Amino acid sequence: MATEGMVRHELVHRLYVDHQGWLNGWLRRQLGCSQKAADLAQDTFVRVLSKDHGLEPIREPRAYLHTIAKGLLINHWRRKRIEQAYLDALALQPEAVMPSPESQALIVETLMQVDTMLTRLPYKVRRAFLLSQLHGLTYAAIAVELDVSERMVKKYMAQAMLHCLMLAEEAP
Known part of the structure; x- marks a missing residue:
C-alpha cells in the first residue's frame, strides 16, 4: 500500500520526466542562456515541490509550469534591471568610493528587497x-x-x- 508521500513523489517525478525538457527549452529561448534556463527550470520544480497539490495530477501541467516559470523569469529580469542600474551608478563614482564585491552583492540584495517591498x-x-x-x-x-x-x-x-x-x- 502506497503512502501519500510516495504517491505525491511519483506525481512530481512524472511531471518532471514529462515536462522538464520542454520547460528547459522554453526558458532557454526566453533567456538565450542554457545555464540560466537550467537554473530557472530547477527553481520551477522546487516551487512545485514546495506547494501542496494533493494527490491528484495537475490538469494542465505545461500551463502550470509556464505560470510558475514566468513569475521566476519576471523576478530574474527585475533583478538584472536593478543590478544594472546600480552598476551604472557605481561606474560614475571615483574608484576610491567603489565598494568591495561583497558589499556590492549585499547592496544589490538590499535593493531587491526594497523593490519587492515597493511592488507590494x-x-x-x-x-x-x-x-x-x-x-x-x-x-x-x-x-x-x-x-x-x-x-x-x-x-x-x-x-x-x-x-x-x-x-x-x-x-x-
Missing part, C-alpha cells in the same frame, strides 16, 4: 513614497500630483514607512 504597496502609496523620497516633493505637491488631500498623502507615507520598518525588521 498600493499604487498611490508607492507613488507618494517615491515622489517624497526620490524626488523631494513636499506633501502638498504630492497631493496635487496624486489628486488627493494632503492628509491622505500623510496616510500614504505612514503606510509606506510602516512597510519600510517591517522590511528592516525582517533583515538579518
